[in-house]
Amino acid sequence: MSQEWKMIRKSLQLLFCIGSVWCAASQEAGAADKITDLDASIARGGRLYSDWMIELDARPPEKLHQGFVGEGSSQKVISESWRCVSCHGWDYKGANSLPGIRGKVGAVPSEIVTILKDQTHGYQDYLEPDDLLDLARFISLGMVDMDQMVERGTGKAKAYGLAQRPFFETVCAMCHGAEGQSLPGVSLGHFAIQQPYLTLHSIFNGHPGAVMPSLRAFEEAKLIELLAYMQTLPESASLVSIVRGGRLYDNWFMETGRDVPEGLHPAYPTQMEVEVKPKQTWLCRECHGWDYRGKDGAYAKGKHFTGIKGIADKKGADVREVMAILKDDTHGYGALLGRDDLLDLANFVREGQLDMDVYIDSTTKKAKGNYQEHAKFYPTICGNCHGPKGRAIRTMGALGHVANEDPWKALHKILNGHPAEEMPAWRSLDEETIKDLMGYIQALPKKKRS
Known part of the structure; x- marks a missing residue:
C-alpha cells in the first residue's frame, strides 16, 4: 500500500469517527429535545384540560356542549360546559355525575384524539391537531394519582x-x-x-x-x-393589606404621596353647596362616611352629606369586583392608584369594615365601654405621641374633641392607623378593649390649651 493511499485511508477513518461522534451527539440531542417537547406538550395539555378557551384565547362555542349534564343557557354556563374539567373533575375521577378519565392513563394518544373528536366530545371544530395531541398526551401521561x-x-x-x-x-x-x-x-x-x-x-x-x-x-x-x-398560608387577606386599605380609604393621597386632580371629583354632587375643600371630594370617606354607610349613616345630614350610599353592601364581595368598581368611570381611581393600592383598598372594603354600632351608640355618640377597665392602654401606648391629655399634636384637634364630635372617625383611625404616619393600627385588639379605649379617649379634655 502506497504512502499516499495510507494517508487517504487515515483521513477517511478520521472523518468517519468525527461523523459517528456527530451522529451520536445529534441523536442524543434529538432525544433530549423530544423529552423536553413531550414534557411541555403534557403541561400544555393540562392547561387545555383546565380551560382551553383561555389557553388559546379562543371565543367560546355558542351552544351548550352536547355531553354536559347541567342547567342554564347563559354564556358562562355554555363556556363551562366545554371545559374538560367540568365533566371529569380536578381529580380526574368525574364530576357532575359524569365518569372520570383515569382509565385512560397509558392509553395511546392517537386513540384518545379519536375520542376527543367523536360525537360525544366534538372538539375537532375548536381545537387544532396539535392542541388535540397535547390534550391526549396529558390524559395518557400527565394525570397524577391525586x-x-x-x-x-x-x-x-x-x-x-x-x-x-x-x-x-x-x-x-x-x-x-x-x-x-x-x-x-x-x-x-x-x-x-x-x-x-x-x-x-x-x-x-x-x-x-x-x-x-x-x-x-x-x-x-x-x-x-x-x-x-x-395550605398553611392565611385564608383571608393579610391584616397588613387591610389596615393599609383603611388608611387609603381615610386619605389615599396622603398615604401614597400621589397628586390629587384639580377641582371636584366628577361623581361628587354638583347641585349641592360644597362645604369641604375640593381635594377632599376625592377621598373615599368623604362620600361613604367614617361609618361606611354614606347617606344612611352619620353623614345623613350636615356639611358632609352627599346623598351617596355607603359601601357596607360590599362586605364579603369578590376582590376583583371591588377593584373593577374602584377603576370604573364613576370612581376613576385606576389612573390615580397603583395595583397594590387598589388591592389593599379592595381588601379593606371586602374584609375591613366593622359594624360600628357594636362599639358606638349612634344616638348618643358614646362608646359602649367602661374605659376604667383598660385605663392603662392610653397612657402607655397612645400618650407617647398624643400626650397624657390628648393635646400634644398641634396639627390636629384635641383627641377628646375628635372622639366626641366624630367617634366613627376616631374608631376608624384606632383600627387602621393614620395615613403616612407611624401611628400603629390596633385592629388586633379584642372588641372590649377597643370599646374601653374609645371610652377613655372620649373622657379626655375636649379643648386645646388656650
Whole structure:
C-alpha cells in the first residue's frame, strides 16, 4: 500500500469517527429535545384540560356542549360546559355525575384524539391537531394519582407543611406574595385548602393563559410539600393589606404621596353647596362616611352629606369586583392608584369594615365601654405621641374633641392607623378593649390649651 493511499485511508477513518461522534451527539440531542417537547406538550395539555378557551384565547362555542349534564343557557354556563374539567373533575375521577378519565392513563394518544373528536366530545371544530395531541398526551401521561397526594376526606396534602417554604418564598412569592395574597381575588391559602386538587393541577401544569410556570419537572414529593405549605398560608387577606386599605380609604393621597386632580371629583354632587375643600371630594370617606354607610349613616345630614350610599353592601364581595368598581368611570381611581393600592383598598372594603354600632351608640355618640377597665392602654401606648391629655399634636384637634364630635372617625383611625404616619393600627385588639379605649379617649379634655 502506497504512502499516499495510507494517508487517504487515515483521513477517511478520521472523518468517519468525527461523523459517528456527530451522529451520536445529534441523536442524543434529538432525544433530549423530544423529552423536553413531550414534557411541555403534557403541561400544555393540562392547561387545555383546565380551560382551553383561555389557553388559546379562543371565543367560546355558542351552544351548550352536547355531553354536559347541567342547567342554564347563559354564556358562562355554555363556556363551562366545554371545559374538560367540568365533566371529569380536578381529580380526574368525574364530576357532575359524569365518569372520570383515569382509565385512560397509558392509553395511546392517537386513540384518545379519536375520542376527543367523536360525537360525544366534538372538539375537532375548536381545537387544532396539535392542541388535540397535547390534550391526549396529558390524559395518557400527565394525570397524577391525586389520592396518593391528598387525603380524600380532609383535602390536606400528605406532606410536611414547612418543607418547601424556601421554594415558595423565592419562586411563587414573586407573583403571589409572601403570604399568597398579591394577586387580586386569589388567596392561595384559601385556594389550597378549599380546592387542593385544582391547586395541584395548576402546580403541575401552570395556569391557562397566564405566566405561571409548570413545575412538572420537579419531583412529585416536592410539589406535594409545596401544596402542604400553601395550605398553611392565611385564608383571608393579610391584616397588613387591610389596615393599609383603611388608611387609603381615610386619605389615599396622603398615604401614597400621589397628586390629587384639580377641582371636584366628577361623581361628587354638583347641585349641592360644597362645604369641604375640593381635594377632599376625592377621598373615599368623604362620600361613604367614617361609618361606611354614606347617606344612611352619620353623614345623613350636615356639611358632609352627599346623598351617596355607603359601601357596607360590599362586605364579603369578590376582590376583583371591588377593584373593577374602584377603576370604573364613576370612581376613576385606576389612573390615580397603583395595583397594590387598589388591592389593599379592595381588601379593606371586602374584609375591613366593622359594624360600628357594636362599639358606638349612634344616638348618643358614646362608646359602649367602661374605659376604667383598660385605663392603662392610653397612657402607655397612645400618650407617647398624643400626650397624657390628648393635646400634644398641634396639627390636629384635641383627641377628646375628635372622639366626641366624630367617634366613627376616631374608631376608624384606632383600627387602621393614620395615613403616612407611624401611628400603629390596633385592629388586633379584642372588641372590649377597643370599646374601653374609645371610652377613655372620649373622657379626655375636649379643648386645646388656650
